[in-house]
Amino acid sequence: MTEIVQPDAAQAHDAHAHHADHGEQSFWSKYVFPTDHKMIAMQYMFTGMAMALIGGFMVYAFRMQLAFPGIEVPMYGMVTAAKYNALVTNHGTIMIFWVAMPVLIAAFGNFLIPLMIGCDDMVFPRVNRLSYQIFLLSAVVLVASFFVEGGGFGGGWTAYPPLSAKAEYSLTGLGSSLWLVAVALEFVAFLLGGINFVTTAMNARAPGMKMFDIPIVVWMIVIASILFMASVGPLIAGAVMLFMDQNIGTAFFDPDKGGDPILWQHLFWFFGHPEVYVVLLPAMGISAEIICTFARKQLFAYRTFLYTTFGTGVLSFTVWAHHQFIAGIDPRMAHIFTITTLLISIPIAEMIFIYIATLYGGSIRLTTPMLWALAFVAEFMIGGVTGIFLGASGADIYFHDTYFVLAHFHYTFFPIAIIGAFAGFTFWFPKMFGKMMNETLGKIHFWGTIIPFNCIFIPLFVLGAAGQHRRVYSYENFPDLAIPHFQDMRVFATIALLIMLGFQLVFFYNCFISWRKKEMDAGNNPWRSTTLEWVAESPPPHGNFTELPHCYRGPYEYGNPDREEDYFPQNLPA
């Protein structure tokens, strides 16, 4: 049954099959139940943005409570202890599972993979549509969980039992079950999406596109999907087990009947740590594309970059228990996980060096996407370096569950989920909508986000090192932590947050006026980039290419003095 399609035969077949398939569509099949990968990407993107607004509103409410304990928060009201717990839990859950995942993997993966490998759609468009529908359902279930009796789940985004397993402990019986169902549904959605991404990138590449001609960002999204598939299974099983513990009374995590609560921690972090790389890798890939384009240089060591990624992927499965150093695991075991955790910083550092080497000697243009990409590299590095403290089991005993962990985490995830997403969005906006964004507004938004971001989290490092614990809704009852000096830092961080949230209006205004512009001023290739998506029209029509491209060369042939244009698009015959 195996039939290897020869490139020439595929080309002839493609040309023959093309125009028939992509006719006019009705409103419903175009916007509401689309199978077109670009429209599904937009659905993921805008659902992710909407969820980011909800997650951002939550952080506003609980940061106000921390800075000004006991005040009536404008537009929210009193933040009681139970509400505070529900807010921080769902802020974390939303930002990771309903913002970072859908925007970085699903939206960019859907939009970019078929365009960059030069084909007309995903291999399974209807599975793709189903994946989004399940994702949307999961978001609805999660939002519904805030409004049931007892309120939203407040047991922390890691949902450790026994707190999460018993309603008499968490006091949010229905809320915690809905939370769990939403997370499980979301995993199913991304499993379906991931299978589609991997199969598409493996099988549907343009004729002539070899393994090492695939743009880095496609590689990264594919590797991230594989990491997700390989790590999420135990947590799906764990979610089923926890759900039954909550609702049927089974005894998986209940020590009374012979269960083990630590088991959940293993299942959770066996997924949870690779998950960091699942969202990191697409952001890494986006930055690589942008840095190459705006440094006008070939990516330094394309293959080494890939091999380090493979190394990171493998190592990422061996580090999970560094989240459990104080959970009572054997100290000898903790040594092993310390070593693997420190080891995994090596390939990541290597990737950062590859970016720097790519920049070196390039003719750098500091456009808005480039600023975001550079900021991603710089800020993520701070997150990486502070991770070393926490990976070392001795130091972690002190730092565990303090704001140091929280600040470290946000220095990794904010660059990934927010900076990386803005980098990709501003870079591919011309391709998505056929119009350029306003550069001045883009730069105002950039600085208005980056400066307050650092002002929020640097004080939190200091507070954490001073011993301030997480998940405390008011420090007034802790005399050592309630001193004015610390309270000033909390107020400072909260004000910085308000400034940062305010500057996001600039972004939405910029999107809106750019989208409303009459003239389509982007052209096919505004950034003079090499990869195949820039060959298509902006925005690409249903079916993407008027004639499906053939790939003749690697993805980053920039800065070539032999050519007036200084770059070779991938579809230019040799």
Place this chain on the structure above:
Amino acid sequence: MRPIANTRSAAGIPTGRLAIWWVVGSEIVIFGGLLASYVLHRLGNPEWAGYAAHTNVWLGGTNTFVLLTSSLSAVLAHKAAEEGDGKKAAKLLYFTCLGAAAFVCIKGYEWTTEIKAGFTITSNTFWSFYYTAAGLHALHVIAGGIIMLIVAESAKRNEELHRVEVIGIYWHFVDIVWIFLFPLLYIAK
């Protein structure tokens, strides 16, 4: 409407077969997580062997035989589909579905006797694992049976014959999961 992407085969493997292997891969991790949790618990609790002694090895063994037989007809269906004989493939797939139905019926009878004897999912952690693992597997058997009926329906008309192989790969996976579950839950003492 099938996109051109679906007809390409840059990796040299038909798209359907490639995708089902990824499905199987992610399923292996789901069952792997569940079974690894069970095995670690089991190693830490030698007294679970006493609970496991209450399972019905004969019914479990019969079910193993039923599933293996149904896998054989799935293989024969694939062979028939490769030869282009959709009618024969459909008949063999119906036979496999019959195996799935028999499996679920035997399982239902087995669970009824156990629940009547007082071993329920909430009795203790062993029984929680027993019903959860076997139940998750049974859901896969039911889902596979339903999909197989749909595939057989189109195979009967000699359409989409490549799907016979794809559902066959999935069915073997369901079979192999049982091959792991049976000794772990029933036999290990």
